[in-house]
Amino acid sequence: MSYELAPPEPAGLIATLSSLGYSLPAAVADIVDNSISADAVRIDVEFTWADADTWIAVSDDGNGMSPGELVTAMTVAARGPQAERSAGDLGRFGVGLKSASFSQARQLVVTSSASGEWHTRCWDLDLVESTGEWRLFSQVDTQTETILTRLRGDGHRGTIVLWRRLNGYANTTKQDTKAQKQFYAEARRVEEHLGMVFARFLTGAHKRQMRFSGAAVKPWDPFLMQHPSVLRLPPERHPVRDGEVRVEAFVLPGTPRLTPAEQEGAGGPNGWLDQQGFYVYRRDRLILAGDWLGLRGLRKEEKYNLARIAVDVPAEADFEWGVDVRKSSMVPPVGLRPTLERLARVTRERAADVVRHRGLVAARTHGDPLVYTWKVNRVDERLVCRINRSHPLVQSVSRPGGAEPARVRALLRLLEETVPVATLRVMHETGTEDDPEPFAxxxxxxxxxxxxxxxxxxxxxxxxxxxxxxxxxxxxxxxxxxxxxxxxxx
Incomplete structure (x- = not known):
C-alpha cells in the first residue's frame, strides 16, 4: 500500500502541548513525579525572581540518565501509556516533562548524571517554531550554565529540570513589583500543593526529603489521622480487573474539638468547602483532592465539610479511571460508582450529624441561656427563626418604659451582627421546601x-x-x- 509520512508541524504541536490546561502547581508536581520515579531521596524546588530572567528549577539526587536516556526523556511521547513501567513509576503518557514544561516556559533545560558525568539537553521553543525543526541542543548559554552549575553543587548523580523565559514574565522589569508579588504568591501555592499531593512520600520510614527554596515542604494530611476525635469508617476493598481499589472514609472532628491552628490547617490549600469529598491516590500520589467525582446527587455543601474519603487506585487501572495527561482528573468506572455513592452518602450523613449538632448548640441556649440572640429550630419540617426573648437586652427593651432609643439601637445592632447564617446553612436541607416563612x-x-x-x-x-x-x-x-x-x- 502506498503511504505518506505526515509528521506533526512543530509550532502546532507546541501550541497543543502548551494549552493542555496545566496550572503552575500541577506542572511543578508533574516534574516532581519524575524525581520520585527515579528513586530520588532529596528533591529541591526553587523559585528565583530575576525580573525577565526569573526561573524555576526542580533538582533531585535520583538515578540520573545516560545521554541516550536523556534524549528519550526529552522526546515528545517517546514512551506511550502502554510502555512497561516500574512499580514506583508515576508516569503515564510519556509527555509529562514536555507538556508541563511547555505550558510554563519557552526554554526547557534538563541536565542529568547517572555516573558522575553530567549531560545537558535544551529545548528552545522560539527556535523550534522559527526553524520548523525539533532541534534539541546539547549546549546552553553562559547564564544558563551558571545556574546549572550552582544547582548541581557537589552532586555526582541526579537530574535538574530548569525552566527559563517563563510565560507571563518575559517583559518584566525591576520596577514591576506587582509581577514579583504575583510570582511569590504562585510560589506559595505551589509549595502548599506539593505538600498535599506528595504527603505520603514525605512521611513514614522511607520518606523523601523535599525542600522548597531551602525550607522543608510540610506534608498535609487531609484526614487528620493522628487526631483522637477523627471518626474512621471500616476500610473496604473492591476487586477490579487489574487489582483492587481500597476505600476508607473519615469524618473529621467538629470545630469545638479543634484548636484554631488545627482548624485552619485542616482547611487545606483550598478551604473547607473545596476540600470535602473523595481523595484519589495512584501509587500514593494524590491525583484528585476533594471531589465528589460527579456521582449522582452529590454536590458540595457546607454541612458536609467534615466528610473526606480516601480511594487508592492501582496504576494499572488508569484507563478504566480515565486518568488524564495532567494527572489531575479521574472518572470512576461504571461498576464501582454504586459502591462509591453508597459510601459517600453514609459518610456525608455522619459528617452532617456532627456539623448539625454543633449548629444546634450554637443556635439554642446551651449552657448560659442568656448568651444567644437567636433561636433556630426545625418545626414540622420547616426552619423557624426566633429572637431569644430571654436575652437581657431583649427583655429590657420589652419592659414597659424600657424602649429607650439608645437601648433599642443597641438591640438592633446586636441583631444585625448575630444573624444565624452559619446555623441556617447547616440545618437547611437541599432545596427550598424548608425555607423559613414569615408567620408560617x-x-x-x-x-x-x-x-x-x-x-x-x-x-x-x-x-x-x-x-x-x-x-x-x-x-x-x-x-x-x-x-x-x-x-x-x-
Whole structure:
C-alpha cells in the first residue's frame, strides 16, 4: 500500500502541548513525579525572581540518565501509556516533562548524571517554531550554565529540570513589583500543593526529603489521622480487573474539638468547602483532592465539610479511571460508582450529624441561656427563626418604659451582627421546601400575634405623619402582610 509520512508541524504541536490546561502547581508536581520515579531521596524546588530572567528549577539526587536516556526523556511521547513501567513509576503518557514544561516556559533545560558525568539537553521553543525543526541542543548559554552549575553543587548523580523565559514574565522589569508579588504568591501555592499531593512520600520510614527554596515542604494530611476525635469508617476493598481499589472514609472532628491552628490547617490549600469529598491516590500520589467525582446527587455543601474519603487506585487501572495527561482528573468506572455513592452518602450523613449538632448548640441556649440572640429550630419540617426573648437586652427593651432609643439601637445592632447564617446553612436541607416563612406563611386571616405587629407598624406610620388610609395602603404592600387578611385589608 502506498503511504505518506505526515509528521506533526512543530509550532502546532507546541501550541497543543502548551494549552493542555496545566496550572503552575500541577506542572511543578508533574516534574516532581519524575524525581520520585527515579528513586530520588532529596528533591529541591526553587523559585528565583530575576525580573525577565526569573526561573524555576526542580533538582533531585535520583538515578540520573545516560545521554541516550536523556534524549528519550526529552522526546515528545517517546514512551506511550502502554510502555512497561516500574512499580514506583508515576508516569503515564510519556509527555509529562514536555507538556508541563511547555505550558510554563519557552526554554526547557534538563541536565542529568547517572555516573558522575553530567549531560545537558535544551529545548528552545522560539527556535523550534522559527526553524520548523525539533532541534534539541546539547549546549546552553553562559547564564544558563551558571545556574546549572550552582544547582548541581557537589552532586555526582541526579537530574535538574530548569525552566527559563517563563510565560507571563518575559517583559518584566525591576520596577514591576506587582509581577514579583504575583510570582511569590504562585510560589506559595505551589509549595502548599506539593505538600498535599506528595504527603505520603514525605512521611513514614522511607520518606523523601523535599525542600522548597531551602525550607522543608510540610506534608498535609487531609484526614487528620493522628487526631483522637477523627471518626474512621471500616476500610473496604473492591476487586477490579487489574487489582483492587481500597476505600476508607473519615469524618473529621467538629470545630469545638479543634484548636484554631488545627482548624485552619485542616482547611487545606483550598478551604473547607473545596476540600470535602473523595481523595484519589495512584501509587500514593494524590491525583484528585476533594471531589465528589460527579456521582449522582452529590454536590458540595457546607454541612458536609467534615466528610473526606480516601480511594487508592492501582496504576494499572488508569484507563478504566480515565486518568488524564495532567494527572489531575479521574472518572470512576461504571461498576464501582454504586459502591462509591453508597459510601459517600453514609459518610456525608455522619459528617452532617456532627456539623448539625454543633449548629444546634450554637443556635439554642446551651449552657448560659442568656448568651444567644437567636433561636433556630426545625418545626414540622420547616426552619423557624426566633429572637431569644430571654436575652437581657431583649427583655429590657420589652419592659414597659424600657424602649429607650439608645437601648433599642443597641438591640438592633446586636441583631444585625448575630444573624444565624452559619446555623441556617447547616440545618437547611437541599432545596427550598424548608425555607423559613414569615408567620408560617399563612395566606389566611391574621392571628392575634400578627395583628399586634401590624398594629404597631400602623401606629408608627401614623405617628410619623401618614394618614390612616396611607398607612393601610403601605401596610398592604409590606411582606408578609400582603399575603394576610386583617384590619389593613378591610
Amino acid at each position: 406563611g399563612s395566606v389566611a386571616e391574621a392571628d392575634a400575634d400578627v395583628t399586634e405587629v401590624a398594629q404597631q407598624i400602623f401606629e408608627a406610620m401614623v405617628a410619623g405623619g401618614r394618614s390612616p388610609a396611607e398607612a393601610s395602603d403601605r401596610l398592604r404592600s409590606m411582606s408578609p402582610f400582603d399575603q394576610l387578611r386583617g384590619f389593613w385589608t378591610s
